[in-house]
Amino acid sequence: MTYCLSINVERGLVFCSDSRTNAGMDSIGTYSKMHTFAWGGERVFVLLSAGNLATTQAVVKKMYRDVEQALVPNLITATSMSEAADYIGMISTQLQRQQASRDTANTNFEATFIFGGQMGDSPPETFMIYPQGNYIHESGEHPFLQIGETKYGKPILDRIIKRDIDLERAARCALVSMNSTIRSNVTVGPPVELLIYERDSLTEGRRLFLTEDDPFAKLISEKWNESLILALENLPKFPWEDAEAETSEFKLALLRQKHDL
């Protein structure tokens, strides 16, 4: 499986992806699921992929080639983010059909994408592109999208991510969401890739490649663990725990009285 997510906040975009691919439990590999397409100062796109690896690689390859060979439509000719999303949906379904036409084993060729970026003066946008080629964007209330193993890492996003959160905070939240998923599910694994895009910068943004041994990733994970233990420690006690504490204090007070202490 896979876990990828994007966050779209006022100050920019965050993308995060794991790198584990598997075709059965005895065929586990490491592939980047984050692809950037940037024309500095003009347009920047990021694509995160989940699903059949042959399909997602073919889609990415075609996206690059269509630009190189000036085949229309492509990422350069798209006049809006949603037109670009539409183009990717079209390629994806075409390539799935092409692979299915040669299939001998009833294989699942489906692929799901998160696609985001910014074009010129338009605001940054993010989309989730379904295997069927159609797509949705995130909502104002929950400005994030997830693909793959989405459930483990959703609660923390639900609690923290709002439009007005700052960009680095959103990126840390993405790392925590990824970290929780990796801990709880063996089909999602490092290295973790993180891309932070500042609104209106129209650059490729900051990209981090965090291996399992990366000191910063380890620090985040350890610190988060410690904080959660502390958070649990600070939760309100059950009524009887206070009562029990009070009772023992009361008994102690009685003993003190009795023995004139």
Place this chain on the structure above:
Amino acid sequence: MTYCLSINVERGLVFCSDSRTNAGMDSIGTYSKMHTFAWGGERVFVLLSAGNLATTQAVVKKMYRDVEQALVPNLITATSMSEAADYIGMISTQLQRQQASRDTANTNFEATFIFGGQMGDSPPETFMIYPQGNYIHESGEHPFLQIGETKYGKPILDRIIKRDIDLERAARCALVSMNSTIRSNVTVGPPVELLIYERDSLTEGRRLFLTEDDPFAKLISEKWNESLILALENLPKFPWEDAEAETSEFKLALLRQKHDL
């Protein structure tokens, strides 16, 4: 759907369940999924249920009736926790088959259970009973079991729950795991039931029924939310954030120097 979990630590057992049942989006109900069977001083059992409501209700009814009518085997004649689990697995598969034999619509009659408790001097045990009637117990490394919508609430259990954690702390962790699931998935909903069984007490234990408006449940939820926001705040900054902070301090120092401040 459903979310139920059990925790088996040195000092006792914790059981927690939601109460939402649904048969399609337009048929949502509230049913307790926690059932206790207690013979004080002798044996105490708790059953949590997920799956087809008709099956789970029929299983619980039969468990009570077999004792009343002294039909052997039953919860009283079982000589070990695993014998009792086996008995429940047997009833469950029998009732599923019975219902399936009358089925006209290819219905899913499956049910999954968490079953735990203590008998006399034996240590407390917990089991997850599959729809197929077989069962597993929890592991020493991760001494908890989950049924239903298990993914949202798993990361916090993975991080916190160890055998030597104290009972009330384990119970608070169960509430947090439940709370995260309820927030992220509409098919899991309050009231939440929580049962805390102290090892060797051989009583029904403490049982809490937490509605949506319950002040204690609300307090736990709010406090947890606050703590998570704080935990995120306390995560290590990205390298460039420190650098940016240093840069602005450096600029400030230069300005101070320039203006002789």
